Amino acid sequence: MPQIELHAIKKKYGAVTVVEDLNLSMADNEFTVLVGPSGCGKSTILRMIAGLEELTAGEILIDDKPVSHLEPKDRDIAMVFQDYALYPHMNVARNMSFALRLAHYPKAKIDARVKAVADMLGIETLLSRKPAQLSGGQRQRVAMGRALVRDASTFLFDEPLSNLDAKLRTQMRAELALMRRRLEKNMIYVTHDQVEAMTLGDRIVVLKGGDIQQQGTAEALFKTPVNKFVAGFLGSPPMNFIDGSLTEADGQLSVTGEAFSFPLPEATRERLNGRSSRAVIVGIRPSAFSIKADEADGVGIELPVVLPEYIGSQSIIVSRLGGQQIQIEVSSDTPLRPDDHLTFTLDPSSIYLFDPQTEATL
Ligand SMILES: Nc1ncnc2c1ncn2[C@@H]1O[C@H](COP(=O)(O)OP(=O)(O)O)[C@@H](O)[C@H]1O
Ligand SMILES: [Mg+2]
Numbered sequence: 001m002p003q004i005e006l007h008a009i010k011k012k013y014g015a016v017t018v019v020e021d022l023n024l025s026m027a028d029n030e031f032t033v034l035v036g037p038s039g040c041g042k043s044t045i046l047r048m049i050a051g052l053e054e055l056t057a058g059e060i061l062i063d064d065k066p067v068s069h070l071e072p073k074d075r076d077i078a079m080v081f082q083d084y085a086l087y088p089h090m091n092v093a094r095n096m097s098f099a100l101r102l103a104h105y106p107k108a109k110i111d112a113r114v115k116a117v118a119d120m121l122g123i124e125t126l127l128s129r130k131p132a133q134l135s136g137g138q139r140q141r142v143a144m145g146r147a148l149v150r151d152a153s154t155f156l157f158d159e160p161l162s163n164l165d166a167k168l169r170t171q172m173r174a175e176l177a178l179m180r181r182r183l184e185k186n187m188i189y190v191t192h193d194q195v196e197a198m199t200l201g202d203r204i205v206v207l208k209g210g211d212i213q214q215q216g217t218a219e220a221l222f223k224t225p226v227n228k229f230v231a232g233f234l235g236s237p238p239m240n241f242i243d244g245s246l247t248e249a250d251g252q253l254s255v256t257g258e259a260f261s262f263p264l265p266e267a268t269r270e271r272l273n274g275r276s277s278r279a280v281i282v283g284i285r286p287s288a289f290s291i292k293a294d295e296a297d298g299v300g301i302e303l304p305v306v307l308p309e310y311i312g313s314q315s316i317i318v319s320r321l322g323g324q325q326i327q328i329e330v331s332s333d334t335p336l337r338p339d340d341h342l343t344f345t346l347d348p349s350s351i352y353l354f355d356p357q358t359e360a361t362l
Contacts, residue, residue: 003028003186004049004154009058011044011210018044019210022058026203031180031187033201035194035233041210042190043082046156049188050079062154078152082159084143086131092118093127096145113149120179121145137168154186161196173199194234198222206230228281228359231352237286237329239352242322244282246272246353255282255351257322262299265348272353272362280362283352286316286329289344298347303328308336317342 004026011019018041026032034042047053049060051072059066067075078099086095093114094101100110118124121141131139140160147155161169161176177200180187191197197204198218205215206229214226218234225231231239244257246264253269254261262282290298306325307318315336317328328344330336353362 003030003063004188005061005064006045006049007059007061009045009048009060010056011041011048011053012056017210022210022212024205024212024215026186026188029184029186031189031200031202033189033191033197033204034207035191035197035201035204036207037233038192040207042192042207043158044210045207046079046158046188046190049154050077050156051075052079075154076152077154077156078147078150079156080144080147080158080160082162084140084146084160086139086142086146088131091128091130092123092134092142092145095131095142096127096149098146099150110149113151114145117145117148120148120182122175137164137172140164140168140172148183152185154188155183157187157189159191160189162191162193169196176200195236198234206233224361225352226361228283228354228361231283231354231361235285237316237327239283239285240321240324240326241354242282242284242324242326243279243356244322245279255280255353257282260301260322262301262346262348262351264351264353267349268351268353279356281354281356281359282322283354284326284346285350286327288350289328289330289346291330291334291342291344298345300343300345302341302343305336305338305340305342307338310336 006022006024009019009022034045036042044053048055051070055068059068062075096114096117097110100113115124118127121144123138123141123145126134126138134142144160161172164172173196189200201218203215204218204221206213206221208229214221214230221230222234228241242257244255247254247256253264255264303319303321305317306320309316309318310332313332314329315332315334317330317336319326319328354360355362
């Protein structure tokens with residue numbers, strides 16, 4: 001039984017339509033991540049669920065009951081905002097207990113909940129400090145704690161880690177993932193960061209322009225993206241896209257472009273039955289190239305090292321294929337010199353094809 005259901009929801013600001021016709025069901029105790037580029041409507045959707053923004057059309061159901069007529073406080077939802085603001089004159093304990101005190105919870109119950117959540121977030125020693133005496137990461141935890149002390153059935157997070165530096169973001173991401181295992185709650189988490197989405201979500205919903213492109217597990221979206229947008233959005237460095245066309249000779253389907261031709265697996269030929277000799281966009285992930293030139297594993301191709309980028313455990317080679325700049329990921333112990341040419345092996349089953357008009361996966 002879905003716990004939260006968005007049914008044909010629409011949101012317009014004046015003449016501007018942000019969300020056209022969105023349908024989404026979130027199962028009980030699911031961690032759903034809405035991910036998409038800035039401006040695609042993530043915060044708007046979250047705010048509509050919380051009741052902070054009215055729907056232009058459609059309905060939101062919680063446990064099968066419409067909630068549009070309910071005030072935010074009556075929706076059993078707690079939200080962590082992107083630009084959280086702690087009360088500067090209150091210490092951590094009082095910041096965290098604010099909503100419970102407003103709701104006239106008994107003091108013993110408030111103290112117990114604040115302590116339990118503070119323990120979980122690792123801020124139990126900071127309870128008497130004021131926000132100005134905290135680091136950015138500690139403040140972020142307090143903001144999180146302020147929502148988590150509430151006894152809500154659903155928690156909404158709007159890019160809660162985006163104000164943190166990269167190292168702290170990675171650390172908090174892991175802590176959130178651990179916390180999630182201890183909390184049996186619905187969580188809807190919004191981010192523009194694909195790594196956050198992939199590491200945290202039971203289910204990831206990829207949005208573009210207020211529309212759902214695809215939803216599923218991280219692995220499903222990474223391995224079988226339905227279109228070029230999803231393929232390019234998940235994965236770092238992103239998938240390379242190169243113009244090509246399908247050609248068939250002696251029963252062998254190939255994808256060919258400027259200075260390359262890759263034979264495609266039989267399964268691809270069967271899937272594309274009758275679609276030969278037409279333009280396609282070729283998608284190849286940077287990690288799909290292998291430098292061990294064992295052609296038994298695939299097709300060999302010589303590519304230039306335009307620019308080697310050493311980033312620690314891997315190196316990224318900026319190269320050129322089919323007249324376009326591409327990125328190739330190799331182990332960092334590979335000796336690389338600009339203007340060298342290296343022979344790579346490419347497994348034909350790792351080649352994605354997209355329709356140039358619709359951008360759908362072929
Ligand atoms: N109050 C508003 N009035 C007019 N346009 C708005 C308002 N709030 C958001 N928008 C527009 O709606 C779109 C989606 O915004 P938002 O939901 O904040 O995106 P995201 O959170 O994905 O970055 C943006 O184009 C934004 O400019
Ligand atoms: Mg936003």
